[in-house]
Amino acid sequence: MSTDSNTKYVGKAPNRVDGPLKVTGTAKYAAEFDVPDLAYGYVVSSPVAKGRIRKIHADKVLGLPGVLHVFSHENVPGLAWFDRSYKDDVAPGGSPFRPLHDDEIKFNMQPVALVVADTFELARYAASILEVEYEVEKHETDIESKRDEGYEPGRGKTGYMPPQRREDADKGLEQSAHRIRHEYIHGAQHHNPMEMFGATVHYHPDGKLTIYDKTQGVYNCQQYITKIFGLSKDEARVVNLFMGGGFGSGLRPQYELFLSVLAALELKRSVRVTLTRQQMFSFGHRPHTLQTLELGTGPDGALLGLKHYALHETSRFEDYTENVVNWSGMLYKCPNVRLSYGISPLDVYTPLDMRAPGAATGSFALEVAMDEMAYEAGLDPLEFRRRNYAEEDQNKKAPFSSKKLREAYDEGARRFGWDKRPMAPRATREGNLLVGWGVAGGVWDASMQKAAAKATITADGRLTVASAAGENGTGTYTIMAQIAAETLGLPLEAVTVRLGDTTLPEAPLQGGSWTAASVGTAVKNTCEALGEKLLKLAQKMDDSPLKDAKPEDVEFVNGLIRLRKEPQQSVVLRDVLQVSGEREIEVDSSAMPNPVNMQKYSMHSHNVVFAEVKVDEELGTVHVTRVVNVVAAGRILNQKTARSQVLGSVVWGISMALMEETVMDHRYGRYMNHNYAEYHVPTNADVRGIEVYFVEEEDPHVNPLGVKGIGEVGLLGVAAAITNAVYHATGKRVRSLPIYLDKLL
């Protein structure tokens, strides 16, 4: 093997560079930083969904030795006045919730007080005996009762695309030989990352704060806190080195941040606030969504008309929006399309982006409807999709920057053995188990945001790259180290990556599957800029073989700078640093999306999922026994971590299809299964037979790295493929998730 490839890391499968920290318990999460003289806060939550706080009887608990304070609306100091001060970077339109602002109760489990004490045990005990009087008002929490009251939001959050239409959907449907129309429903779902939200605020002797918070965006938290409390950026440093899962829950600053900062500033003492698992159900969720899909085809199975309407809940105070229906106008070729969308306010907290927001919801409905349509038209569901393959983005009327979904169909069908599938339902049986196969897929945006990075190389040849991006399990430390090492031809072990700190160059929120593209490109640009500086230093050396070389004439490989055309003409990078006499060299740079390409091309990732289920005919139990998920998402930076993300997406899809639902008791307007025992997610025994494949796309348009992001696309189609497989096994079409066994009996 050529030694030339030693420092070529991109596209390979190195282990996570932060692995040793995570498997030994050494990685520090927000509630784990050791700071001196720490006080503990415990949140008291409202048991009512709507009303007013009449009185908080704090006196009694303040009498307990060691209890320091009870913060509530009755004693919170004057803070920022205007709504805009409470708006974070991804706040939807409306008026953000302000913790402890006034006596109004807007949703069940709203934080109404923070009890602070010398120990966690005492704070918890005091919170448990804090007496709060409420005036209860009538609440509304059921979207089913609001079917006719949805309105089209005009003030959605950033990234919201109003639904579109093309030609005449009604006419297309009228002309169709085959038609279907059905409603598809899923309930509310909560992110439930393993790490509960928490913050440790270190109050320094000079009054400055270092805030270790659980968040997907340290800069977002910093601007939120500085605006509300009137602090300078220097006074509020926000740090998140590791996040124990996010899935969207940490996109917006959550109330543990506000409460811990408030307490630290008021008490002039370091404070830690962690939420309970129950409180993890109190600040945003994937909304309960009702969708109607209507499809029609010609006699040949070509789609002629498509209508997709979605209605979901929002809070009374913000217009939460997500792109649920737009994907239905994009995934398949169809001349006549009407997409529409409504939201309806309830007495709940504002919903919150949750892994593949909108698309996970929309693709479930579209892809089950496509299966129903295929059967109505008498076509194999995969063949039906092939016949309606979209060669261009019909929403935008632009070509795709790359799209290898057809290749993904081929690869997945071959791996799964789809050609052996009998068309008829209930055709395969193993004892009392009915066996079914289903297919579905999806499309997700390949996005990029502005991001900055810093690179520092020291005389000993060690490189540090830094950006305020986050690591919530996706592998950010690892892929940034790979990109940096490869760009400067250094061994992976010589690279240190620093993330998640507002003292580092700004990065976008960790979401939207854009971190690899955005921060990855910033790291690449920064390392290239550093490379140019190193080349100049190399050219100053005596008898440098690189004297007349331009940056594009050289490459950095295996610790050398060498001429591309004459690789034997090289200098050793460490020699360059030694001879230069510089102790360290530092470069800042950034990356922006290319607006011309964004205009010219539609940039998307795609996937297709094949699933096998076995259903016990008498018990109605469903087991997913095999899943093949093929993803076309540009270039894959790390085969190992990318595969893990898609494996995890399949587990999420199994969860969405069969287990996950937050159940509201509308009498109390309260989620009743707000714990890990009753909010079901898959365990190890629920998962088997998952295969993940990538159909790599060469995409020179999407961004300089050619990556599209992998965190969300893999979830699409999984729940629908399982639902379709259940139909194939049993002949029963379930249109409401999760598929509990009673729906099959």
Add this chain to the structure above:
Amino acid sequence: MSIVSTSSAADDQLRPPVPPGSVTLRINGQEHTLRLAPWTSLLDALREYVGLTGTKKGCDHGQCGACTVLVDGKRINSCLTLAVLQEGADITTIEGLGTPEHLHPLQQAFIDHDAFQCGYCTPGQICSAQGLINEGKAHTEDEIRELMSGNICRCGAYVGILNAVKEVAEKELKMASCTCYGSHGHSSNS
């Protein structure tokens, strides 16, 4: 409109709770004498009093397994026991299994198989896996899947977890069968 009150505390609850007392715990072979309230869970004692934050809190109700530690070689949820009940026991946490420089075979296998993403459930998974191996029950894939199901991984790294545990369990079982029947057949926790 109606009025409700929460937690109208009885007068005797408002007396100062039982004062903190002294507790000595043997953790990873080292004695720690702590002053803590008698109702402090072992989990909180480890995280907030000893500073061993490798043991994670995911639910505090024995539902997720993130707080799994080994007590006298047996895996338990450290949120479901009080620190005072574990005086005299041998407590092993993730920090006692290995360090970044000297990884335990399970820790290395978890890295090699990418058996985690965010890493928050990982210490509990690894302690649980060691407990499972100690129990001598990790013979088949189905057995590992079933007996590792007390540890939730929301990132969904179960495929990697299965493969990592299987790799180490197979080696351990092989070693056990080569040595003498009846011995514990597992490596020590140091």
